[in-house]
Amino acid sequence: MRIGELARRSGVAVPTIKYYLREGLLPAGTSTGPNQADYDDTHLHRLRLVRALIDIGGLTVAGTRDVLSAVDDPFVVGHELLGAAHCAIVPARRSTRGEVRDGDGWQSARADLGGWTARRGWLISPDAPALDQLADVVSALRTLGLDELLDRLDAYADAAVTVAEHDIDTVLARAGGGEASAELMLEAVVTGTVLGEAMFNALRLLAQEDASARRFGFGRLSEEPAHAGSSEVS
């Protein structure tokens, strides 16, 4: 298809597609003449993936490129897939200023977390980017005096284990018995991590609203609970 049809089918404007091509987020089409190229369904799929990572995952354009180059690396397999995806995703949206991590409070939170994950028996890399991300939160909570959340770190970690088991099941279901390509699996890991996170965060807000309504009684925002319907979601 021509770039105009690619734009129409993806809902992404032609100048934006050209920008993604220049930035390496989308592979070049097959040249069919001067200033003219042909695109296929793999371009359409990749474009939709790019928009999902940017629009819903909140990744930057540069971060999206890094994540996609992990997807395109044929030498990343098995358990390494997940590490590669995490290493690409976490810095792709980290907004914490680097200097925060030089402080004593952060360093001490980071050291404590190393001991804590070991006591839980978690098999994780000592330099997992998510450990740094967790230290950002822990040191901020300590600074703000919000000990109530920290007191429940193990309870939240238990819930995270349940969610992670579903995540891995999802990737394995995608792999369809090991027949799927590494590219398809890594795409499942990346989208599962980024979109799965957005999905869970939204579900959590809804579950909070429900739990709050039950415990505190109704307020302005829940006078009209969502009414029944019969359609299926998936």
Next chain:
Amino acid sequence: MRIGELARRSGVAVPTIKYYLREGLLPAGTSTGPNQADYDDTHLHRLRLVRALIDIGGLTVAGTRDVLSAVDDPFVVGHELLGAAHCAIVPARRSTRGEVRDGDGWQSARADLGGWTARRGWLISPDAPALDQLADVVSALRTLGLDELLDRLDAYADAAVTVAEHDIDTVLARAGGGEASAELMLEAVVTGTVLGEAMFNALRLLAQEDASARRFGFGRLSEEPAHAGSSEVS
């Protein structure tokens, strides 16, 4: 304290503090002379809260101002606190382009979710911003053909209920038997939602890495599991 000491104790540069004062993220200090003002511990606390919302929560400056004006509204109480916090937080970082929500795919996902939450018996407002956020994800997953994640929507929702119960417990613990001010409770809701989300997302990545290591065997990234330590986290 003078602005210089406020900068030193918070780790936020003086020009940034002045910017937050102009933008209304931080209340003015007590004037002590021409071009001179005095700040106290409430300013220090608020400044730390602002940095946490921006650095860790990924909120914009304008979004942070909206969230904080909910904190400062003395007429928001009880269950409404949570709705006010959600209504401020969700748009404060939504990056999805509005036009996506005009599409048939999004509208149909949104309608399906209305029915789905009703079948779950969730007491939520039909126009909860998190429902729109969830529709963003569901329509993107459908477009990308990632049905495996959607098939587990109920399983993820069950886990979200567990997490939300901890969230509400945290806010109630903060309230300390109902004695706390609405401001303190709303601050707990806001920080619990924004920082609690960042905390859970990091825990989920760590739990994924552990689950992946157990199921796929070790790869490059987990050859050296974090070693044991004895320090406490909270």
